[in-house]
Amino acid sequence: xxxxxxxxxxxxxxxxxxxxxxxxxxxxxxxxxxxxxxxxxxxxxxxxxxxxxxxxxxxxxxxxxxxxxxxxxxxxxxxxxxxxxxxxxxxxxxxxxxxxxxxxxxxxxxxxxxxxxxxxxxxxxxxxxxxxxxxxxxxxxxxxxxxxxxxxxxxxxxxxxxxxxxxxxxxxxxxxxxxxxxxxxxxxxxxxxxxxxxxxxxxxxxxxxxxxxxxxxxxxxxxxxxxxxxxxxxxxxxxxxxxxxxxxxxxxxxxxxxxxxx
Amino acid sequence: xxxxxxxxxxxxxxxxxxxxxxxxxxxxxxxxxxxxxxxxxxxxxxxxxxxxxxxxxxxxxxxxxxxxxxxxxxxxxxxxxxxxxxxxxxxxxxxxxxxxxxxxxxxxxxxxxxxxxxxxxxxxxxxxxxxxxxxxxxxxxxxxxxxxxxxxxxxxxxxxxxxxxxxxxxxxxxxxxxxxxxxxxxxxxxxxxxxxxxxxxxxxxxxxx
Numbered sequence: 001x002x003x004x005x006x007x008x009x010x011x012x013x014x015x016x017x018x019x020x021x022x023x024x025x026x027x028x029x030x031x032x033x034x035x036x037x038x039x040x041x042x043x044x045x046x047x048x049x050x051x052x053x054x055x056x057x058x059x060x061x062x063x064x065x066x067x068x069x070x071x072x073x074x075x076x077x078x079x080x081x082x083x084x085x086x087x088x089x090x091x092x093x094x095x096x097x098x099x100x101x102x103x104x105x106x107x108x109x110x111x112x113x114x115x116x117x118x119x120x121x122x123x124x125x126x127x128x129x130x131x132x133x134x135x136x137x138x139x140x141x142x143x144x145x146x147x148x149x150x151x152x153x154x155x156x157x158x159x160x161x162x163x164x165x166x167x168x169x170x171x172x173x174x175x176x177x178x179x180x181x182x183x184x185x186x187x188x189x190x191x192x193x194x195x196x197x198x199x200x201x202x203x204x205x206x207x208x209x210x211x212x213x214x215x216x217x218x219x220x221x222x223x224x225x226x227x228x229x230x231x232x233x234x235x236x237x238x239x240x241x242x243x244x245x246x247x248x249x250x251x252x253x254x255x256x257x258x259x260x261x262x
Numbered sequence: 263x264x265x266x267x268x269x270x271x272x273x274x275x276x277x278x279x280x281x282x283x284x285x286x287x288x289x290x291x292x293x294x295x296x297x298x299x300x301x302x303x304x305x306x307x308x309x310x311x312x313x314x315x316x317x318x319x320x321x322x323x324x325x326x327x328x329x330x331x332x333x334x335x336x337x338x339x340x341x342x343x344x345x346x347x348x349x350x351x352x353x354x355x356x357x358x359x360x361x362x363x364x365x366x367x368x369x370x371x372x373x374x375x376x377x378x379x380x381x382x383x384x385x386x387x388x389x390x391x392x393x394x395x396x397x398x399x400x401x402x403x404x405x406x407x408x409x410x411x412x413x414x415x416x417x418x419x420x421x422x423x424x425x426x427x428x429x430x431x432x433x434x435x436x437x438x439x440x441x442x443x444x445x446x447x448x449x450x451x452x453x454x455x456x457x458x459x460x461x462x463x464x465x466x467x468x469x470x471x
Contacts, residue, residue: 012443023443026450029301030424031344032431036442051300055313058300062308065301067453069348074456075425077399078406 013037013047020047020057029064294343295330301344302326302351309355310362322358326351342428402460409459410452416440417448424449 013024020028024047027036037043051057306322307314330347337346410418416438423429423437424445435442 022450023446026446027431027442030431030446030449032442032446035430035432036446048300051304058304058314059308061301062304062306064450065305065348066308066352067450067457069345069352070460071421071453071456072345072425074402074406074460075410075421077403078410078456079422079426081404081407 013043014050018050019054020050020060025057025061025064026068028061029068291334291343292331295327295347298344298347299323299327302347305348305351306355306358309352310359318358318362322351322354326354329354405459405462406456409455413452413455417452420445420448421452 013021015021023036024033027033028047028051033044033047051061303314303319303323306326307316307319310316310318310322312319326347329350333350337343410421413421420434420438423434424431429437431442431445434445438445
């Protein structure tokens with residue numbers, strides 16, 4: 001029966017050319033030489049004696065020690081990446097598709113078919129009576145015109161009261177229109193992931209910024225909002241546009257107010 | 263420990279340490295520090311790129327041992343001595359290397375211009391990240407992670423046990439069922455792989471001076 005002979009400590013620590021082996025240098029660099037070959041033999045002593053006089057082995061020992069230190073510095077961070085589950089890295093969705101929802105084609109088609117089936121007879125009747133309706137409308141037009149003229153010329157339709165009522169009604173209509181316009185979602189709005197960010201003029205004056213697009217407007221009518229209303233010419237807005245939507249760091253308002261002009 | 267098996271080295275280190283004042287640490291601490299003299303000197307010589315008997319290497323080695331002895335009180339209980347002292351050695355040697363470059367700017371610039379094959383040691387001696395490297399820290403960690411994943415499973419296990427959990431050769435060998443020499447070989451080659459990954463991560467000329 002033959003067995004593979006275990007290398008002696010001399011064979012493990014020294015290469016055939018007499019220099020220290022990779023095992024010896026690594027274990028010395030890690031402080032594990034005594035553990036590796038034991039204190040009882042003379043091999044460790046011989047290895048360290050060789051180190052004293054061999055420049056090449058001493059340089060390789062320095063390399064091994066530096067590698068060991070660097071690995072100790074870097075391996076924990078790398079291990080976090082290596083051992084992290086691959087599922088954490090979800091595929092990136094293109095920017096344009098993040099807020100786009102699929103069109104419910106089936107639902108629209110079903111609703112259309114249902115509407116046509118249920119309202120079809122009524123539409124056919126309406127088409128049949130369309131000519132008579134138009135004729136009746138034309139016949140009633142002079143009467144309706146005279147009625148409107150009479151209403152305008154009525155005593156309560158003239159004078160300062162009537163003028164005030166017209167102005168107030170016009171203002172109400174304008175405000176309702178503005179309200180409807182502001183309620184309409186826009187790209188970069190809060191509903192679509194936009195964020196409020198203070199503009200250059202003050203902490204109370206904010207601008208809505210969403211995905212690199214300068215949009216929205218200030219709720220309060222500061223100087224910055226007025227400039228933006230004329231085309232978004234605030235310094236911060238221009239810088240953001242130049243830098244592709246990345247705003248520069250801000251200073252607290254107390255410091256900004258005290259800054260000396262440069 | 264190592265000092266029990268290093269007659270000449272220990273004598274050299276012990277003589278050097280004995281010449282230093284001893285504001286902190288006991289006799290055992292001084293002996294352990296003296297036992298690290300060969301490794302400290304090798305690290306300093308490697309960083310400086312000089313022979314071990316160069317005066318700058320001797321000065322730096324002396325400075326490392328002096329700082330270790332004077333700062334013995336800063337070593338926390340249970341903290342291993344070897345990495346701490348070798349960290350001081352790396353710091354002192356890198357400082358000396360920078361100082362030499364400042365004192366010899368023409369030589370340094372000529373060396374930088376003419377050095378087409380930058381050694382991996384230049385990338386490893388100073389682990390503190392430069393400003394540009396801080397931004398690339400995640401990328402570097404990812405590359406190190408990829409290099410670790412590229413290792414064979416037992417070799418990666420040995421690397422993690424030694425460098426993350428601080429397990430010694432003997433316990434790693436017992437756990438993985440291999441001789442301790444194999445553990446040493448795995449660690450050495452695994453570190454080389456990491457160094458190669460690190461060298462690929464950093465462009466050669468975009469380094470600090």
